[in-house]
Amino acid sequence: MIPYIQDIITRFGGRYFGSQQEKDAQYYTADILKKYCDKVEVEEFLSPLESHFQSLKIFCIVYILVLVLFKIDVRIAAGLGMLNAILFLGHFVTYRHWLDFLFKKVPSWNVIGDIEPTEMATSTVIVAGHIDSVKEFKWWFKLKQNGAVLSVIAGVLIALLGVYSLLSLFISANWFSYSWWLFVLLSPVLIVFYDMHGEQVVDGASDNLTGVALAVEMAKIFSATKLKHTRLRLISFGSEEAALRGSHAYAQQHKQQLLQEKAFLFNLDSIKDIEHLTIATSETNTLVYYDKKSIKLVEDAFIATNIPYKKLALHVGASDGTSFHLAGLPVITVIGMDSEKLDPIYHTRLDKVEAINPKALEAMKQVLIKFIENWDKK
Secondary structure (H helix, E strand, O other): OHHHHHHHHHHHOOOEOOOHHHHHHHHHHHHHHOOOOOEEEEEEEEEOOOHHHHHHHHHHHHHHHHHHHOOOOHHHHHHHHHHHHHHHHHHHHOOOOOOHHHOOOEEEEEEEEEEOOOOOOOEEEEEEEEOOEOEEEHHHHHHOHHHHHHHHHHHHHHHHHHHHHHHOOOOOHHHHHHHHHHHHHHHHHHHHHHOOEEEEEOOOHHHHHHHHHHHHHHHHHHHHOOOOOEEEEEEEEOOHHHOOHHHHHHHHHOHHHHHHOOEEEEEEEEEOOHHHOEEEEEEOOOOEEOOHHHHHHHHHHHHHOOOOOEEEEEOOOOOOHHHHHHOOOOEEEEEEOOOOOOOOOOOOOOOOHHHOOHHHHHHHHHHHHHHHHHHHHO
16 A cells, blocks of 8 residues: 555655646556456546635635724624625635635546446445645644644634624724724734645645555455445545545535445545544534444444544544535545644645554554445345
């Protein structure tokens, strides 16, 4: 699995969503899967990929505009401040992209490989990761944990300005003046949003070539020992870093097919630390709560292989599991990095092959094999 990860990075480098590098890496992965799968497809989809991060600049500009307008017309400023906060929370926190119409749609790609069972398929298990990577979060690299803290403060500021905008219609002039100055003095924090990214596209070795490598490994294993009643589907999603665009496109396009196939997604992300193998119980941002029965199936596989694991909610960002859950499709997500604090390599130039513990990949491989075998037996 490490050789696949190193090979992709050596050949294509960072794979920014919608880039030629992402496309080439996907077609290269498709060629590998063709050696093991009965059918392999590359599906292109169109999406406003830049919307998720570029919209942050809009929210920052409107924040400053609202503060200026408060000195001209309180009612206009209040309305705009509340609207900005609502759009920000919807767009960046819960991934409801109401500003997509402002951005051009560009192509990205998903790779799908199927291995049919020896007898009639009664269900489908999907093992998936995403192949794209992101431009470096430069403030997180420079300031480490403090960069993440400043990002939270910036987000809270935009949201609080919305609350302040509402209250400004009712509060006294003196209190209004003092609190206005507070928002002005704190406004430089917004630089972590407005100028979030550096120019360098990170390798994304752990996030998330590890997930794709495990999917490819499952193709190798179960092409040699095929399942009896379960179709195995391996997917490399594109543009996850652009707010789950690849998994969303796939789930929406194939929803009825997936329901008919009784498909289940085992989503993998950032499998780098054996001590942090974690079954996600929920994804707070997107209000996704994973099914307890699905969690139990994955727990059984961990227990059967004697591999330690955690069960935790994911409080920051979202995974491709969200796209399936919101489409009403059964899914579970497993990650392999510390989700209780900012991992120092997350979305930075430090996310290289050397940061991956091969034991984490091997452990997750054994869990996946046991899960898939158990699924086929049941």
